[in-house]
Amino acid sequence: MVCGLTSCLGSGAAGGLFSSAVQFFAATQCLVGETWPKDSVLQNGSRYDFIIVGAGTAGSALAARLSEVANFSVLLLEAGGDPPIEAIIPAFRETLKASSVDWNFTSVENNITSQALKRGIEQQPRGKMLGGSGSLNHMVYARGFPSDYHEWASIAGETWNWTNVLKYFMKTEHMTDTNIVNNPELMVYHGRGGAIEVSGTNEVMFSIKKFLQAFEELGFKTVPDMTYPNSIGAGCFSHTIRNGERDSSLRALLNNANSTSLHILKDAFVTKIIIENGTAIGIEAVKDDEKFLFYADREVILSAGTFNTPKLLMLSGVGPSEHLRSLGIDVVADLPVGSNLHDHAMVLAFLVADNGTCVSDEAENSMEAIKYLYDRTGFLAKADNMAAYLPLSSSEPTVPEFALYPTCIPQFSPFRSGCLTLGLNEDLCTELHNLNQEYELVTIAAVLLKPKSRGKVELNSINPFDDPLIYAGTFSEEQDLDHFPRLIKMAWSIADTNYFRSKNARVIKPWVEACSNLTESAWIKCMSRAMVTSAWHSVGTAAMGTVVDGDLKVLGINGLRVVDASVMPKIIRGNTNAPVVMIAEIAADLIKEHYSVSRTGTNLNNMTIGNLTASSMPNISQPNINLADVIENNDMINSSLIEVEITNVEIITTTDRQSDIDDTVNVA
Numbered sequence: 001m002v003c004g005l006t007s008c009l010g011s012g013a014a015g016g017l018f019s020s021a022v023q024f025f026a027a028t029q030c031l032v033g034e035t036w037p038k039d040s041v042l043q044n045g046s047r048y049d050f051i052i053v054g055a056g057t058a059g060s061a062l063a064a065r066l067s068e069v070a071n072f073s074v075l076l077l078e079a080g081g082d083p084p085i086e087a088i089i090p091a092f093r094e095t096l097k098a099s100s101v102d103w104n105f106t107s108v109e110n111n112i113t114s115q116a117l118k119r120g121i122e123q124q125p126r127g128k129m130l131g132g133s134g135s136l137n138h139m140v141y142a143r144g145f146p147s148d149y150h151e152w153a154s155i156a157g158e159t160w161n162w163t164n165v166l167k168y169f170m171k172t173e174h175m176t177d178t179n180i181v182n183n184p185e186l187m188v189y190h191g192r193g194g195a196i197e198v199s200g201t202n203e204v205m206f207s208i209k210k211f212l213q214a215f216e217e218l219g220f221k222t223v224p225d226m227t228y229p230n231s232i233g234a235g236c237f238s239h240t241i242r243n244g245e246r247d248s249s250l251r252a253l254l255n256n257a258n259s260t261s262l263h264i265l266k267d268a269f270v271t272k273i274i275i276e277n278g279t280a281i282g283i284e285a286v287k288d289d290e291k292f293l294f295y296a297d298r299e300v301i302l303s304a305g306t307f308n309t310p311k312l313l314m315l316s317g318v319g320p321s322e323h324l325r326s327l328g329i330d331v332v333a334d335l336p337v338g339s340n341l342h343d344h345a346m347v348l349a350f351l352v353a354d355n356g357t358c359v360s361d362e363a364e365n366s367m368e369a370i371k372y373l374y375d376r377t378g379f380l381a382k383a384d385n386m387a388a389y390l391p392l393s394s395s396e397p398t399v400p401e402f403a404l405y406p407t408c409i410p411q412f413s414p415f416r417s418g419c420l421t422l423g424l425n426e427d428l429c430t431e432l433h434n435l436n437q438e439y440e441l442v443t444i445a446a447v448l449l450k451p452k453s454r455g456k457v458e459l460n461s462i463n464p465f466d467d468p469l470i471y472a473g474t475f476s477e478e479q480d481l482d483h484f485p486r487l488i489k490m491a492w493s494i495a496d497t498n499y500f501r502s503k504n505a506r507v508i509k510p511w512v513e514a515c516s517n518l519t520e521s522a523w524i525k526c527m528s529r530a531m532v533t534s535a536w537h538s539v540g541t542a543a544m545g546t547v548v549d550g551d552l553k554v555l556g557i558n559g560l561r562v563v564d565a566s567v568m569p570k571i572i573r574g575n576t577n578a579p580v581v582m583i584a585e586i587a588a589d590l591i592k593e594h595y596s597v598s599r600t601g602t603n604l605n606n607m608t609i610g611n612l613t614a615s616s617m618p619n620i621s622q623p624n625i626n627l628a629d630v631i632e633n634n635d636m637i638n639s640s641l642i643e644v645e646i647t648n649v650e651i652i653t654t655t656d657r658q659s660d661i662d663d664t665v666n667v668a
Contacts, residue, residue, distance in 0.1 A: 032089065032373070036082040036130055037254065040075075040263040044292050048075040048263065050591075051283055051296040052303055053270045053312065056132020057249050057577055058564040058584040059303035061172075064253035065588035067262035069597050074261060075294055076254075077268040077285060079308075080129035087135040088245050089372070091380040096136040097125040098421050105307055107455075107472040107534070114474065116425055116512050116530040122472050123423040124534055126305060130266065131250030133305070137536075137577055139239040139246060139383045141198045143169055143227045144572025144579060147399050155569045157550035159586065162229075168585040169578065172196050177238040179224040186225045195252040196581065197242035204236060205384045206359040207408035212236075214497035215388045218490070226387065227574075232400050234388035240577070241383065244376025249581050268292070271464035273300055273316035273560065275332050280560035298595065302542075302562045303584075309566045310338040310457045310541040311468040318557060327462050333556040338457040338468075340543045342571055344535035345448040345474050347484060347528045348422075349491035350432065352439035353505040358408035389573075390490070400573050401450050402487050406494065409441040423533055428510050435508065442505065444491035446484065447535055449573040452477040457541050474532050484528040485521040537576045539568040551590050552583075563587040 050066055052059050055078035063076040080101060086092035087101070098104060105124035107114070114122055127133040146162035153161035170191030177200030180186045190198075212222055212234055221233035240247045267287055274282040274293070282295035302309045313319055317332030320339070324331050371378030389400035409415055415436045419429035435441065455473025460466040475481045495505040515526035542548055542562045547555065552567055554560040565580050572579050 032085055034083075034088060034251065034255070037264045039266050042075075042263060042265060042292075042294070044290075045295070046075075047295045047297055048073045049296070049298045050074045050301060051294055051299075052076045052301045052563075053283060054078065054132065054302065054304035054308070054564065055130050055250070055254065055264070055266075056127060056303060056305060056564070057134035057580045058587075059301075060131060060134070060254035061249040061581050061584035062301065062303060062563050062588055063262060063264075064249075064257040065585065066591065067257045067259035069592065070259075070261065072261060072597075073263070074259075075263045075265065075296075077265050077270055077283070077294075078130055079267070079269045080127070081266050083127075083129045083131055083135045083250075087129070087131065089380055090139060090239070090241055090244070090246060090383045091368075093136060093138055093383065094418060094421070096127070098123075101127060101129040102136065103128045103307070103467075105467060105470060107470045110471070112475075113472070113529050113532055114423075115514065116428060116510075116527075117423045117533060118420070118425045121423070122474070122532075122534045123421070124307070124470060124538065125536060126307065130254070131248045133536075134248035134250060134577055135246070138385055138575070139241055139248075139577075140385050140575040141227065141238040141240055141578055142574030143582075144574050145399060146229050147396075148570070148572040151570050152544065152568075156544035159550050159590075160544070165579075165582055165586070168582045170194070172581055172585055173198050175238070176200070177225075178202065179236075180238065183224060186228055189225075189227065189229065195256070196240055196249065197247045197252070198238045199241050200236070200238050201382055201384065203382075207357070208236060208384055208386050210357075210499045211386060211406045211408075211494070214494045214500060217497045218493055220388050226389075230398055232389040232391065232398055234386065236384065236386045239383045239385070241381070244372065244381030249584070269465070270304070270312060271315070273302075273312060273318075275316055275318075275557060275560075278332070278556070279558040280554075296559065299559045299561055299591070301587075302560075303564045305564050306341070306538045306541050306566045307457055307468050307470060309562055309564055311459060311464075313337045313542065313547075313554070313562075314459050315462065315464055318554065318560075323458055327459055329459075329462060333554070335547050335555060337547055338541050339454070340540040340546065340569070341455040341457055341471070341473060341538060342451055342453060342540050343472070343474075343538040344571065345451050345453070345480060345532055346535040347446050347488065347532050349444045349446055349488050350508040350510065351442035351444070351492070351495050351500070351505045352435055352508055353442060353495075353500060353503040355411045355440055357440045357442070357500070357503040357505070358410045390487075401448070402483065403445075403447045403449055404487070404491055405445040405447065406491075407443045407445075409436065409443065411436060411438070411440050413441075415441065424531070428531075431510060432508075442494070442500070444494065445535075446487040446491050448480055448483055448487075450571070451480045453480050454540075472534065474534070475529055481525055481529060485524040488524045488528065537565075537571065539565045539571045539576060542566040543569040545569050551594070552587055561587065561591075 049072050052063050055076050063074055066072050066074050086095050103126040105126055107122040109120040114120055127136045129135055149160055149162040149165050171194055173191035173194040174197045175190040176197055179200050215234035216222055223231055223233040223235040226235050226237050268285045270283050270285045272284040273280050280300040285292045304312055314337055317330050318335055319337035321331045321334040368379045372380040388404045390402040391397050391399055392401035416429050416433040453473050453476040455471045458469045460469050492507045494500055495507055512527050512530045515523050518526055544567050548562050548567055552561045552563055563584055565576050
């Protein structure tokens, strides 16, 4: 007999109340969602000022910023469609990998590394939907460190130095993590009032607290801000989450773009850049089995990502001449497209511990959905990532070269599916799954942040629908592998700290046939070579200095730029999502300046600041005039800096009360 709702709850007052409550929570699931941009109705052969290929992290931000200019017409094409509801709820981030909204890229087996992974290949999940990988990543807010951008500046010019890129990080950021907001020393490096919220949580998971204690015992300093450039240690990351929902460049920027000159075409697969007489004039695309041609009067901009951007360039004749000619492709520009591929190298270390180590209660977890539906709180609203950064040597104590990312997995968890998604082979996943039936698992991802090894991306064929060939190149430089004995032993040492020792934690050495009968350090190197995988932060395949210049223009081709992670000449020390947004922000300003357009579109002649008008201000023909003295007595503005930079016709504000500035600076 099936027990109906009414018979379960009764027909009295209590039954009515509880029945209403159940119906309320059933209905609220419909409120979890987003109104995504609609497909534009476009005519084949139509023209735009700018065509942007790829509505991922960079493309979404760039399209939104260019659409701020009223006389710019922008076409944004995306190969995927709308993100599913799981892309909104932070805790469901893992469910999107290896799904229909993932490109499901993999590396080419080389019969040397990653042989303990399934088919000897590395998984490379990338988002195939609006928002791209920003719709399925872990939402970790990391920037890299000043030394990363010193390297960029030495290659591509001072646009990319730390001082300048910091301004752009702060421009997009709305920092609300109270661990940072309440610390003036930290807030010097953070923005308020930007489009993307960067939040924290005061409810740190029990296991995270225990990991932080363990790292303290091992000599790591606990730090409140993992992006702080002057100190490294162990700590919790801030995340791009707003009110319990993912806050990507798609949701924060593109979804809020209000311009009739912005046109978006989803499920549109771009197959080629049209290049005539050394100038990019448009693109070819396929949608619903129909071929479309769209033309760009100013620029074609590739934001298709580290794998698809070089693929599209090479299909269009821009790339290594020998490789292109081998496929019968006419060479338009001989450039090292696809080379310089590199990524953070990651090897997993494993511990087992007594049940209860992770302190997870299934009955409590079953209430998390109700919490989330009610007020967007609880476990589903969080991404509680942490790490410990390690320097290479004591001579550079604030420059991390390695990171440890620990995770506690409760007994009887659905670990096997995640293990296979990560790419470990069936035997290893079965071994670990069986251990998880008896113990709780602790995994520590040991990551090399600044690898010297390089791989490449090549075309599989001239068929644009074929995935590119990804030669990961992991550990092609032996010195990268040499670091891992020290790193894995550091991960194992967590088992010797007080709490984990009390839970009988011990090291598990997974069976890797090729690594039997070796000394410990030799075994670690062998195991690391066999189990290494990508940390899913690949960069560099259309790098500044070799493929594009410091303004992100493709060398030797007019009207063609690249704006995505592929332009990074060297990988930064950390997750790459926020730096990609920064690249898009800089690109937007470079483009606006190139076409003599104000970065903000502000007309100074029609500006009022508080009770001041343009006519009553000092002579603003001088660049960088500081208006602080002019408005210091205006109590409507609480500003640490208001500056007019006439060369770019820009208003720069840094304030603790952004809303006051927004209310005070009125543009007619």
